[in-house]
Amino acid sequence: MKIAHIIPGSGGSFYCGNCMRDSKYIRALKDLGHQVIKVPLYLPIFDDAHDLDEVPVFYGAVNLYLKQQFPIFRHLPAFVEHALDSKSVLEMAARKAGSTRAKGLEEMTISMLLGEEGNQKEELERLVDWLADEAKPDVIHLSNALLLGLAHRIKQRMNIVVVCSLQDEDVWVDAMDDKYRQKVWNLMSERGNYVDVFIPVSNYFASAIHQRMVVPECKMQPVYLGVDAADYLPKPVENKGPVVGYLSRMCRENGLAVLVDAFILLRKDPGYSSVQLKITGGKTGDDLAFIKEQKKKITQAKLDSDVFWVDEFEGDERQKFFDSVRLISVPVLNGEAFGLYMLEAMASGVPMVQPALGAFPEVIETSGGGVIYGENEPERLAEAMKKLIFDDARLQQLADAGIAGVKAHFDIHAQAKKMVDVYEKVLNV
Secondary structure, X not given: OEEEEEEEOOOOOEOOHXXXXXXXXXXXXXXXXXXXXEEEEOOOOOXXXXXXXXXXXXXXXXXXXXXXXXXXXXXXXXXHHHHHOOHHHHHHHHHOOOOOOOOOOHHHHHHHXXXXXXXXXXXXXXXXXXXXXXXXXXXXXXXXXXXXXXXXXXXXXXXXXXXXXXXXXXXXXXXXXXXXXXXXXXXXXXXXXXXXXXXXXOHHHHHHHHOOOOOOHHHEOOOOOOEOHHHOOOOOHHHOOOEEEEEOOOOOXXXXXXXXXXHHHHHOOHHHOOOEEEEEOEXXXXXXXXXXXXHHHHHHOOOHHHEEEEOOOOOHHHHHHHHHOOEEOOOOOOOOOOOHHHHHHHHOOOOEEEOOOOOHHHHHHHHOOEEEOOOOOHHHHHHHHHHHOOOHHHHHHHHHHHHHHHHHHXXXXXXXXXXXXXXXXXXXX
């Protein structure tokens, strides 16, 4: 089977769980003998595994923004457009403020969902031409529902199976101004009629989407995220110091302030004076002021020497991070559809401590590799960390359960087979 995965890139400036989800699935699908093509949109893909000379970045973020905001840019010479879509320009854009922010991009989101009726119709035709003439896949897989504006023209031109993953679309849409929010959900429902099947990443998020989009139940086929446990090297808890970890984009929405406040509360207790905090996961320009606020709080609490901000978070550096922390918390303010960092942590033998929000309870209950602490407040998180950070036996028990749980329920190869089953079921209809 030949599958084209259309993936919005993050440019690699922060830990992008959705990008990594797609990359891990693509690798597993290839291991099963399928031919898979990464098709990047907006920015280069997280792990930069594709070759821009072989598969170009479609809907380049700089071009996209200029054409939406300034009609004169819709008639640029081809060589100028090519320069704006170059890898160096797009990677620079990824580091700038606003490159991954919904606020202020409502009109562009709507235009993208309008597909051939939007301001990006030329880019849409370029993408569909390339898919039809160069890629020639059996299945088109859209990474998320914000790409549904592509579906009608793909169906019309190629008469091909189109599937769409669902993960955290609400985070993007709910951040918009009120006057746009419902219009976007309505457009996604309308454009979803051209999709054969939706693949939410958790049962929780399947239910959450039903509250926002009109999607027939028969079109929903949940498939969990997955990792390969063989990619991670667990380290015994007893060989680690009392360090709490954070692995995600360093932003307000992902709850970093909650964790910082909880750590400061924890350290006020003399019995926990040796506990340290390690933070990694990258950032964008939008996050700099927020990070400065957190560092100021830490300084005022006189804890600078016990908080470590780690810039590198890819490859071997992420394994070093897992080797150095006893537990991890990413207390996302409103929860989320899954959180790939949970599987990476648990596969590395690091228990998760998460609020009772989103899919966190579902993942923790299924895996056994962590604890849920109730309301997402610093006081609650601090108490949960107190109970665990020095309890070697309990931490190791959770670590062992997490490793076993990942292998049993979140193995990427098993999940990829489920994904193929979804493809084949639709192809054989």
